[in-house]
Amino acid sequence: MTTDLLTIAGIAALFAQTPKHVRDRVVNKPTFPPPALEPGPRSRLWLRSDVIAWATPAGQARRP
Numbered sequence: 001m002t003t004d005l006l007t008i009a010g011i012a013a014l015f016a017q018t019p020k021h022v023r024d025r026v027v028n029k030p031t032f033p034p035p036a037l038e039p040g041p042r043s044r045l046w047l048r049s050d051v052i053a054w055a056t057p058a059g060q061a062r063r064p
Helices: 006-015 019-026 048-055
Strands: 037-040 043-047
Touching: 006 019, 006 048, 043 048
Parallel strands: none
Antiparallel strands: 037 043
16 A cells, blocks of 8 residues: 655655665755655655655656
8 A cells, every 4th residue: 555645764765765864865955845744843744746756857857
């Protein structure tokens, strides 16, 4: 089952990166989409479709 929301760990799995790399380098890029939800002070969730659109070549070569 696929969820529409991704945590940092989910983004890391999608890109075959470590969660630390995603947390420290990827989600802080100015071109990375903002979180869709922030349910807690240290918890952020991104829409899978936004993350995939950001990573596609048509949207620019902005891969991690």
